[in-house]
Amino acid sequence: MEARDITDKCLDIWRDPYGFARGLKERGERPLAYFCSYAPEEIMHAAGFTPVRLMGATRNIASADAHLQAYCCAVARTDLDMALEGELDWLEGAVFVQTCDTMMRLSDIWRLNTSFPFHGDISLPVRMGEPVSLDYMREELASFRRSLEAYRGAPIAREDLERSIETYNRNRRLAGEVYRLRRERPEVLGGLEGTACVVAGLWMRKEEHNSLLEELLEGLDASDASDAAGGAGGDPLTPLFAAGSVCTTPDLFELARELRADIVDDDFCCGHRYIEGQVEPEGDDPLERIAERLSGRINCPAKHSAAEERTAYLAERVRACGAAGLVLFLQDFCEPWLFEVPFLKERLRDEGIPVLVLESDLQSFSRGQLRTRLQAFLETIRGV
Amino acid sequence: MGDGEKADKAEKERRRIKSTEAMRELMTRYYVDAKTAGERGVKVAWITSGGPVEPLWCFDVIPVYPENHGAMCGAAHMAVELAEKAEERGFSRDICSYARCDFGSAYTGGGPIGGLPRPDFLVCCNNICNTVVKWYEELARYFQVPLFIFDTPFVRGGLKEHAAAYVLRQMEEYFAFLEGATGKEMDEARFLEVAARSLEAISLWKDILSCAENVPSPMTCFDAFILMAPVVTLRGTEGVISFYRGLLEEMRRRVEEGIAIIPGERLRLLWDNIPIWYEMRNLGRLFMEERACLVADTYTNAWTFDRVDVSRPMESLAEAYASVYLNIDLESMLEQVVALAGRFKVDGMIMHSNRSCKPYSLGQFDLARMFTERTGLPALIIEADHTDSRVYDRSDVETRIRHFLDLLA
Numbered sequence: 001m002e003a004r005d006i007t008d009k010c011l012d013i014w015r016d017p018y019g020f021a022r023g024l025k026e027r028g029e030r031p032l033a034y035f036c037s038y039a040p041e042e043i044m045h046a047a048g049f050t051p052v053r054l055m056g057a058t059r060n061i062a063s064a065d066a067h068l069q070a071y072c073c074a075v076a077r078t079d080l081d082m083a084l085e086g087e088l089d090w091l092e093g094a095v096f097v098q099t100c101d102t103m104m105r106l107s108d109i110w111r112l113n114t115s116f117p118f119h120g121d122i123s124l125p126v127r128m129g130e131p132v133s134l135d136y137m138r139e140e141l142a143s144f145r146r147s148l149e150a151y152r153g154a155p156i157a158r159e160d161l162e163r164s165i166e167t168y169n170r171n172r173r174l175a176g177e178v179y180r181l182r183r184e185r186p187e188v189l190g191g192l193e194g195t196a197c198v199v200a201g202l203w204m205r206k207e208e209h210n211s212l213l214e215e216l217l218e219g220l221d222a223s224d225a226s227d228a229a230g231g232a233g234g235d236p237l238t239p240l241f242a243a244g245s246v247c248t249t250p251d252l253f254e255l256a257r258e259l260r261a262d263i264v265d266d267d268f269c270c271g272h273r274y275i276e277g278q279v280e281p282e283g284d285d286p287l288e289r290i291a292e293r294l295s296g297r298i299n300c301p302a303k304h305s306a307a308e309e310r311t312a313y314l315a316e317r318v319r320a321c322g323a324a325g326l327v328l329f330l331q332d333f334c335e336p337w338l339f340e341v342p343f344l345k346e347r348l349r350d351e352g353i354p355v356l357v358l359e360s361d362l363q364s365f366s367r368g369q370l371r372t373r374l375q376a377f378l379e380t381i382r383g384v
Numbered sequence: 385m386g387d388g389e390k391a392d393k394a395e396k397e398r399r400r401i402k403s404t405e406a407m408r409e410l411m412t413r414y415y416v417d418a419k420t421a422g423e424r425g426v427k428v429a430w431i432t433s434g435g436p437v438e439p440l441w442c443f444d445v446i447p448v449y450p451e452n453h454g455a456m457c458g459a460a461h462m463a464v465e466l467a468e469k470a471e472e473r474g475f476s477r478d479i480c481s482y483a484r485c486d487f488g489s490a491y492t493g494g495g496p497i498g499g500l501p502r503p504d505f506l507v508c509c510n511n512i513c514n515t516v517v518k519w520y521e522e523l524a525r526y527f528q529v530p531l532f533i534f535d536t537p538f539v540r541g542g543l544k545e546h547a548a549a550y551v552l553r554q555m556e557e558y559f560a561f562l563e564g565a566t567g568k569e570m571d572e573a574r575f576l577e578v579a580a581r582s583l584e585a586i587s588l589w590k591d592i593l594s595c596a597e598n599v600p601s602p603m604t605c606f607d608a609f610i611l612m613a614p615v616v617t618l619r620g621t622e623g624v625i626s627f628y629r630g631l632l633e634e635m636r637r638r639v640e641e642g643i644a645i646i647p648g649e650r651l652r653l654l655w656d657n658i659p660i661w662y663e664m665r666n667l668g669r670l671f672m673e674e675r676a677c678l679v680a681d682t683y684t685n686a687w688t689f690d691r692v693d694v695s696r697p698m699e700s701l702a703e704a705y706a707s708v709y710l711n712i713d714l715e716s717m718l719e720q721v722v723a724l725a726g727r728f729k730v731d732g733m734i735m736h737s738n739r740s741c742k743p744y745s746l747g748q749f750d751l752a753r754m755f756t757e758r759t760g761l762p763a764l765i766i767e768a769d770h771t772d773s774r775v776y777d778r779s780d781v782e783t784r785i786r787h788f789l790d791l792l793a
């Protein structure tokens with residue numbers, strides 16, 4: 001496939017991920033859902049499942065309102081709604097990782113009201129990344145592994161787990177290459193296309209995604225700026241950095257492009273946070289190594305970090321990629337992020353980095369509104 | 385005053401819970417102590433309501449509770465203006481209103497007692513929610529003081545061994561943190577004393593709440609909401625024990641003499657979630673008119689640690705803190721609610737769907753359904769917020785409650 005075809009395909013998947021994932025089952029794969037980038041996918045993968053990410057959908061709620069109040073995030077509400085409406089019947093089950101209060105309760109609500117064969121829970125510590133929680137985390141992963149083994153009726157072999165670790169490490173390395181390219185040669189790979197290629201992997205078996213990324217990278221290497229995938233042409237685009245939890249749809253990236261800007265780097269948990277860090281390839285205890293990667297990453301706001309750690313980290317990354325501003329793209333009612341907003345804004349302003357906060361509303365999604373706000377922000381940045 | 389009026393007044397006086405005054409004194413003394421701690425060189429820690437407070441008393445640190453303060457601000461109808469101060473700084477109206485109210489008070493010194501004393505350090509335990517982690521991170525930034533996080537992973541089924549080990553390790557860390565923060569050494573004997581007093585307070589509190597099992601009930605849970613302040617705040621100290629002894633005596637006397645808090649009690653109800661602090665008076669009046677008594681609730685009963693084993697105080701306290709009502713799965717919550725309904729012989733349940741508090745509120749719809757399936761008793765869900773009165777629709781809520789009570793009667 002040409003690079004352009006690959007990015008188009010990935011964008012299509014991002015637009016209709018669950019339609020695509022349904023096809024996995026038809027092809028004999030065993031899709032198992034998770035909601036959070038802290039899910040230990042390597043273990044699920046080694047057990048023979050294809051981990052797929054549920055991250056909401058733009059839709060009206062039909063059944064979830066009978067179980068979840070309207071004052072929790074649309075990711076939780078629309079995911080539950082799809083499940084209750086039978087639209088996720090291709091799933092073998094779901095794995096809940098305790099991140100925020102909403103997810104913690106959603107797990108029980110989901111389990112009580114759906115009938116998927118498998119249900120997994122992992123209570124990750126909130127003190128991620130501190131030595132005190134490492135043993136605990138390892139044991140949580142071990143107990144999760146046992147529950148998967150009991151469900152599939154066979155132990156997960158050590159070789160399989162090591163192979164999955166390798167596959168995922170490879171995936172993160174390739175995705176990291178895509179990110180580097182998009183940062184360093186935006187004329188060859190745009191933010192929209194680059195992100196799409198990484199995001200699409202959330203609904204694919206990683207072996208397949210790895211081949212896709214390899215092909216993409218080879219194709220791009222050969223291409224020059226003129227036939228690049230989404231490269232700018234004409235005037236340079238205004239570089240932006242975006243952060244938040246998930247981008248359910250590519251709209252934010254597309255709007256940026258329409259407005260002659262480019263999201264050159266991000267801190268989304270469906271983006272850069274997802275591909276950050278590697279599992280040590282060697283060592284005695286694979287679970288401990290997986291736990292170490294999860295706690296070694298910069299913590300998501302749903303976990304505890306020291307007072308200024310995350311903000312300093314974000315400021316550093318914005319500077320490093322040369323972005324002219326930061327767009328915070330948040331889910332409505334997402335407390336972990338909302339608590340960070342004032343300090344983050346203040347600190348980044350002190351550093352001369354303009355910040356725009358956008359809230360995603362998946363039920364009454366308005367592209368027009370998003371566009372207007374982004375446009376106004378870009379005008380201030382450009383000083384027009 | 386006519387004879388009728390006089391009799392009326394005497395009757396009201398007979399029904400009034402007298403210990404309330406002693407409690408006011410106790411709490412006033414405590415807040416004065418806390419606010420003047422700095423002058424006396426005594427350290428102050430801010431701590432979450434579900435946090436282990438015994439170690440603080442053991443190091444002579446005065447614990448201060450922003451949530452209790454939030455409740456006071458709510459009851460005094462001052463929470464909204466404080467929350468607005470936080471909103472002006474960019475905090476969304478979608479975050480817990482206790483937190484907003486607390487930030488507003490920290491910025492301005494506003495509220496019924498002129499704000500809380502500045503903390504020397506912060507202790508945050510997430511057994512009630514994850515919100516407090518974010519809230520206390522912001523406090524740590526604002527006050528530039530150390531923060532200790534006591535992480536209690538969510539419990540499904542029972543507390544797992546590795547989770548118990550994790551919380552125990554943190555209990556040990558907590559003591560080390562306190563040694564660093566106070567420059568004092570941990571005194572084992574002192575800790576045992578404090579823990580024993582704490583357990584005694586909790587067990588007295590449990591006995592007090594049980595008095596409401598009597599028909600008619602000598603108290604409502606609205607009284608319990610007020611009377612619980614000392615067990616939240618001062619458990620582990622001597623004063624709290626004598627106060628609760630007095631209160632228990634008073635409750636037992638009321639039961640013996642047949643003094644009902646709601647004259648002509650005709651309905652008994654269970655309350656779920658944090659009170660709607662700014663509406664306590666109005667709702668109290670409504671229930672009185674309807675002769676419905678809220679005899680028990682899941683909020684004040686969260687203070688009943690019945691598994692604590694004094695022979696291994698450190699471990700067993702750590703375990704008890706990890707397994708509180710808000711940190712367990714829905715089925716385990718259901719068991720507790722069903723047990724309360726039976727013990728207190730209720731006719732139905734009213735659930736406050738509290739916009740501020742997701743761990744308490746999400747799942748209520750399923751809980752209500754399962755509760756009715758199990759007990760045959762109806763449940764009503766009302767929408768509000770514990771301190772942000774801007775989202776409260778009084779006439780709608782009152783109509784729905786009256787309608788529900790009509791159906792029950």
Ligand code: SF4
Pocket residue numbers: 073074075076099100101102103245302331333334335336337
């Ligand atoms: S972290 Fe935020 S977006 Fe994610 S599930 Fe929780 S509330 Fe929703």
Ligand code: SF4
Pocket residue numbers: 451480481482483512513514515516658740741742743744
């Ligand atoms: S979210 Fe609930 S438990 Fe947490 S601080 Fe707010 S009211 Fe308390």
